[in-house]
Amino acid sequence: VKLKVLLATLSGLVSAATVAGPIEDQIRFRQSAYTFLAWNSSRIKSQAVDHPETFDKDQVIAAANAIAATANSGLGALYGAGTEKGIGWKTTRLKPEFFQQPDDASKVGVAFIVEANNLAKVAESGDVGQIKAQFGKLGETCKGCHDKFRIKTD
Amino acid sequence: VKLKVLLATLSGLVSAATVAGPIEDQIRFRQSAYTFLAWNSSRIKSQAVDHPETFDKDQVIAAANAIAATANSGLGALYGAGTEKGIGWKTTRLKPEFFQQPDDASKVGVAFIVEANNLAKVAESGDVGQIKAQFGKLGETCKGCHDKFRIKTD
Numbered sequence: 001v002k003l004k005v006l007l008a009t010l011s012g013l014v015s016a017a018t019v020a021g022p023i024e025d026q027i028r029f030r031q032s033a034y035t036f037l038a039w040n041s042s043r044i045k046s047q048a049v050d051h052p053e054t055f056d057k058d059q060v061i062a063a064a065n066a067i068a069a070t071a072n073s074g075l076g077a078l079y080g081a082g083t084e085k086g087i088g089w090k091t092t093r094l095k096p097e098f099f100q101q102p103d104d105a106s107k108v109g110v111a112f113i114v115e116a117n118n119l120a121k122v123a124e125s126g127d128v129g130q131i132k133a134q135f136g137k138l139g140e141t142c143k144g145c146h147d148k149f150r151i152k153t154d
Numbered sequence: 155v156k157l158k159v160l161l162a163t164l165s166g167l168v169s170a171a172t173v174a175g176p177i178e179d180q181i182r183f184r185q186s187a188y189t190f191l192a193w194n195s196s197r198i199k200s201q202a203v204d205h206p207e208t209f210d211k212d213q214v215i216a217a218a219n220a221i222a223a224t225a226n227s228g229l230g231a232l233y234g235a236g237t238e239k240g241i242g243w244k245t246t247r248l249k250p251e252f253f254q255q256p257d258d259a260s261k262v263g264v265a266f267i268v269e270a271n272n273l274a275k276v277a278e279s280g281d282v283g284q285i286k287a288q289f290g291k292l293g294e295t296c297k298g299c300h301d302k303f304r305i306k307t308d
Contacts, residue, residue, distance in 0.1 A: 028189065029192075031186070032185070032190045035183065036186045036187050036190045036224070040227060062223075062226055065227070066223045069220045072219065
């Protein structure tokens with residue numbers, strides 16, 4: 001099932017727009033997904049990196065599961081043609097390069113899914129050091145996409 | 155672990171605000187979580203209720219898992235004291251009654267988690283009828299909270 005979902009995500013990245021509606025809806029939905037990811041990431045960063053004395057295994061597992069399920073949810077469907085312009089909750093920061101370099105877009109998407117699934121597995125161990133290391137790998141996949149496909153702000 | 159997470163969620167509903175930051179952040183994070191839930195719900199509604207001819211088992215499983223993981227993520231931490239007023243992506247619609255009736259607030263929260271977890275289980279079966287029925291039960295828990303604790307819009 002995992003592989004199939006991953007393929008469905010990729011197929012979403014390419015064909016897109018079959019599931020979500022108008023452009024502004026897609027942008028709002030994906031901004032919501034990434035903001036939800038940011039909240040869950042911030043909790044793991046706080047508990048496994050910045051303040052390990054506050055580490056709460058169940059909260060970190062819940063956050064890691066939320067990140068993995070979001071990564072596996074088929075976000076590619078929210079990147080339909082034309083969604084490099086538009087306002088969801090705010091103006092999208094997606095670069096047109098996302099559509100001009102579909103192989104690279106798929107690559108960063110798959111890397112994110114793989115490392116998110118790995119983090120969910122590692123979280124179950126409750127080992128703060130391993131979680132911190134795997135959280136770092138996940139963060140690299142976020143950065144990889146942001147550097148290539150997200151407009152920088154000041 | 156499931157029970158522990160559920161208890162952590164309840165404890166979040168009561169004590170709150172230990173994890174998330176300023177009021178506007180909490181509101182923005184929870185609006186993002188519920189908008190992400192809305193996207194996933196819309197896909198299940200479309201594929202299992204309105205247009206069963208488009209049913210795609212893997213997509214429905216992915217959406218149901220995303221809903222369950224979001225429900226289990228500890229959203230209670232985003233309902234800190236004072237968050238019945240404020241602007242996240244938009245002005246919050248949370249009623250002050252949410253804080254005045256903590257037992258009822260916990261009850262609707264737990265009902266949502268239970269039915270979301272049930273939907274994730276039922277989705278694995280790939281049985282459209284069962285998924286539709288369980289999706290209906292989940293929807294009742296959404297409505298139960300909205301009726302009590304969300305300001306109506308025109």
